[in-house]
Amino acid sequence: MWDLYFLISLIVTGYIFGQIHERRHYASLKKRELEMMKMVMTSSKRPLGELGPIMEAKLVQGGVVISVDYFKRIVTSLRNFFGGNIRGYETLVDRARREAILRLKESCPDATQIINLRLETSSIYKGRGNQIGSVEVLAYATALYT
Amino acid sequence: MQYHAKLPDDTPNVSHQNPVKEFLSLLAGLLAIVLFVYWILGFFIDEAVEFISPEMEIAIFESLGEEIIASQGGERSDKINKTEQHMRVLLDDLTACMDVGYPIELIFQQSDKANAFAAPGGKMVVLSGLLKHVKSENGLAFVVAHELGHFKNRDHLRGLGRGVVLMALSFLATGNMHLSKVLVPVNAFQNAQFSQGRESDADERALDIIQCHYGHVGGATEFFSKISDPEDDLPFTHYFKTHPEAEARVKAIQLLSQEKHYVEGEVKPAFWSGTIN
Amino acid sequence: MFLTNIEEVPGKRIIACYGVVSGSTVRAKHVGRDIMAGLKNIFGGELEAYTELLSEAREQAMLRMQQQAESLGANAIVNVRFSTSSVTAGASEIYIYGTAVTVE
Numbered sequence: 001m002w003d004l005y006f007l008i009s010l011i012v013t014g015y016i017f018g019q020i021h022e023r024r025h026y027a028s029l030k031k032r033e034l035e036m037m038k039m040v041m042t043s044s045k046r047p048l049g050e051l052g053p054i055m056e057a058k059l060v061q062g063g064v065v066i067s068v069d070y071f072k073r074i075v076t077s078l079r080n081f082f083g084g085n086i087r088g089y090e091t092l093v094d095r096a097r098r099e100a101i102l103r104l105k106e107s108c109p110d111a112t113q114i115i116n117l118r119l120e121t122s123s124i125y126k127g128r129g130n131q132i133g134s135v136e137v138l139a140y141a142t143a144l145y146t
Numbered sequence: 147m148q149y150h151a152k153l154p155d156d157t158p159n160v161s162h163q164n165p166v167k168e169f170l171s172l173l174a175g176l177l178a179i180v181l182f183v184y185w186i187l188g189f190f191i192d193e194a195v196e197f198i199s200p201e202m203e204i205a206i207f208e209s210l211g212e213e214i215i216a217s218q219g220g221e222r223s224d225k226i227n228k229t230e231q232h233m234r235v236l237l238d239d240l241t242a243c244m245d246v247g248y249p250i251e252l253i254f255q256q257s258d259k260a261n262a263f264a265a266p267g268g269k270m271v272v273l274s275g276l277l278k279h280v281k282s283e284n285g286l287a288f289v290v291a292h293e294l295g296h297f298k299n300r301d302h303l304r305g306l307g308r309g310v311v312l313m314a315l316s317f318l319a320t321g322n323m324h325l326s327k328v329l330v331p332v333n334a335f336q337n338a339q340f341s342q343g344r345e346s347d348a349d350e351r352a353l354d355i356i357q358c359h360y361g362h363v364g365g366a367t368e369f370f371s372k373i374s375d376p377e378d379d380l381p382f383t384h385y386f387k388t389h390p391e392a393e394a395r396v397k398a399i400q401l402l403s404q405e406k407h408y409v410e411g412e413v414k415p416a417f418w419s420g421t422i423n
Numbered sequence: 424m425f426l427t428n429i430e431e432v433p434g435k436r437i438i439a440c441y442g443v444v445s446g447s448t449v450r451a452k453h454v455g456r457d458i459m460a461g462l463k464n465i466f467g468g469e470l471e472a473y474t475e476l477l478s479e480a481r482e483q484a485m486l487r488m489q490q491q492a493e494s495l496g497a498n499a500i501v502n503v504r505f506s507t508s509s510v511t512a513g514a515s516e517i518y519i520y521g522t523a524v525t526v527e
Contacts, residue, residue, distance in 0.1 A: 015166070037151045041442050042522040043502040044430050048440050049147045075165065078172040080513050083453035085483075087161030087168065089510050090449050093518065094159045097445065117443055121508035121518060135510050147437055154444050154523070155494030158487035 010070045018069030022091060029098050036105045041114040047144055048113060056145040060114070062103030066096045067134035093121065093135055100139040111143035180315050184308070191307035195300045200248030200268070203303065207266035215253060215271050229418045230254040233272065236283070237290055243358035244351065246297045264293045264302035279372050282413040284365030288352050295351030301344050349399055353408065362411030363403045367396045424489050425499035425526065432499050435526035441495040445520035446488030449510060450480045457513055476515050481505075484517040497523035 042048055068076075072088030079086050097119060105114065120138045198206075230252070237252050250268050257273040265271055270293050280286045296302055356363050370392055403410075425432045452460075456472035463470050492500050503521035510516045 019165075033153055037153055040149050040151075040440075042440060043443055043504060043520060044522050045502075046430060048149060071165070071169070075169045075172065076511055076514075078169070078176060080451045080457075080511070081176060081454045082172060083451050083456070085161075086449040086451055086511065086514055087163060088165065089514070089516070090159065090161055090447065093447055093449065093510060093516060094156075097447070097518065101443070117520070118504065119506050119518065119520060121506055121510075121516070123508060123510055135508065148439050150439055150441050150495070152441055152495050154441075154491035156491075158490040159445070159447050 011074055012071075014070030014072070014074075018071055021069070022095070025095055025099075029095065029102065032102050032106075033098070036102060039105055039111070039114065041101075041105065041117060041141070043115075043117045045116050047115055051112065051144065051146055054144050054146055058108075058143055058145075059140060060104055060108045060111070060143045061138060061140040062100045062105070062107055063136065063138040064096055064099045064103060065134055065136045066092060066099070068092050073133060093137070096121075096135050096137040097139070100137040104139045104141060108143040110145065112146045113144045114141045115144060117141040183315060184312060187311045188304075188308055191304055191311070195303045195307065198300075198303060204248070204267050207306070215255075215265050215269065227254075229277070232417045233286075233290070236287060237270070237294075239359055240287060240291050240294060240355050243355045244294060244298060246294060250294065250297060262289050262293050264296040266302055266306050268297070270294075270297070276369075277416075277418050280369050280416070282365045282368060282416055284356065284360060284413040285368030286416070287359065288356055288366045289369050291352035291355040292348050294355060295348030296344075298351055299344065299347055301348065304344070345395070346398060349395070350402060353399065353403055353406065357406070357408050360411065360414075363408040364410040365413040366403065367399050368413075370396045370399070424492065425501075426485075426489075426503055426521070427499075427501050428503045428521075429501065431501060432524075432526050435499070437499075437501070437524045437526055439497075439525040441492070441497050441523040441525075443520055444488055444491040444495065444497070444500060444523045445518065446484040446486065446491065447516070447518040448480050448483045448487065449514055449516045450476060450483070451511075451514040452476050473515070477517075480515045480517040481519075484519045488519050488521065492523040495523050497525050499524050499526045 040048055047054075068088060072092070075088050076086050079088075100119065101117070104117075108114070118140055120140075122136050122138075123134065233254060234252050237250060241250060248268050250270050253269055253271045255271060255273050258275045259273045260275040260279050262270070262272045262276055270290070272290070276289065277286070280289070353363055353366060356366055425435070427433075431437060452472050452475075456476075460470045460472045488500065488503075492498075500521040500523055503519060506518040506520070508516050508518075
């Protein structure tokens with residue numbers, strides 16, 4: 001019986017803290033994305049428009065590892081049974097990617113353009129029963145300075 | 147070419163459904179499926195139980211039986227004391243009245259719980275807490291005979307089979323051993339054994355045994371009446387889940403003995419008084 | 424909507440650029456398909472359930488990326504790239520990103 005209480009308390013704590021965390025993260029993402037909006041960033045190999053002489057081109061990157069809360073892990077194992085979209089993990093990877101791109105932008109605030117953006121995702125931590133609980137996203141690109 | 151500084155609409159990539167609602171609906175769906183499959187498999191188990199011979203049962207469940215007995219708690223004393231010896235004699239007398247089909251071994255365990263149960267492999271376990279709640283030999287004999295009825299009907303195998311199915315199902319459904327261990331406690335087999343029809347079948351067999359051994363059915367409802375007293379705070383086991391249930395059971399047994407024209411007689415005093423703390 | 428994985432849309436001129444748009448999804452098949460795929464593993468061959476899962480996930484992610492591009496007012500996405508990873512067992516995760524542009 002204590003096992004059950006323990007599980008329920010894990011789920012409830014996971015839910016409460018997970019929700020608070022997610023909401024805060026999204027608020028911060030939106031605010032920072034708005035600040036960084038003016039930066040030109042594309043996934044193309046060539047710079048956008050005529051830039052004139054380029055002083056410097058360098059590789060920039062941003063990475064982040066985010067974990068999913070216990071509540072979402074339980075919902076995921078249930079969802080795996082029925083099939084369909086796993087919503088808990090969709091927000092997880094969405095947040096991780098936006099965070100990685102933001103960190104990449106923040107690492108080169110003076111760049112004129114960021115081109116050839118690429119993203120890599122991997123799961124680095126396997127939790128209990130091989131349930132993967134966290135994702136790592138790496139964003140890399142070339143920053144051009146004029 | 148111009149660059150428009152805009153933020154894309156982020157709604158398509160993010161979930162907007164209430165996660166609690168999703169969790170509850172998924173859980174309800176899963177439970178419904180599990181219960182349905184469990185119910186279906188129950189029928190197959192009832193069929194399969196008929197094909198397991200006593201020898202096969204002992205061979206299969208030798209070690210598992212021990213584990214189930216251990217999971218119920220209680221200590222087993224190394225040497226057989228007087229009470230246990232008496233109980234074995236009682237069991238032999240009762241089995242003489244009804245052939246269960248294979249030898250039954252009585253295991254007496256020291257425990258606070260008032261319980262007795264049929265474990266696979268022909269092992270009948272009596273927890274010493276039971277003796278505190280019965281005042282006559284006849285009262286105890288009825289409980290023992292009731293478990294003999296379970297053995298005769300092979301309810302212990304049905305219960306065990308269902309317990310195993312429940313465990314396997316919950317593991318399959320969640321893919322998480324930890325979760326399924328929580329959902330299905332080790333003693334699930336005991337609860338799975340509980341079914342009103344099976345219990346009253348065992349009661350009927352017990353009545354017949356008691357009538358055959360003592361020549362009357364006095365004291366048969368003693369243990370159950372004690373439990374049905376709402377003043378008494380007893381740990382409910384597979385016998386009952388609630389007080390009213392216990393009352394109904396006592397009435398059913400009395401009705402049954404009337405139908406069979408069994409009469410009540412003088413009960414024998416307890417042989418364990420003083421020996422149990 | 425034009426989608427290409429090269430720098431431009433051939434035969435068209437890019438007149439405006441909106442930056443990076445993306446679409447992602449995480450999907451799973453129900454347990455019956457998982458079990459069948461597990462059995463299929465013994466004999467080898469194509470696991471239809473998972474092929475289907477991957478193409479469904481790709482479709483959905485692509486659709487989401489196009490929705491983002493539309494919300495910006497773009498009519499083409501160039502330099503589209505696919506990225507995938509396993510975030511949980513038995514599920515497919517697809518991420519698609521590209522540069523949203525307007526072509527003539």
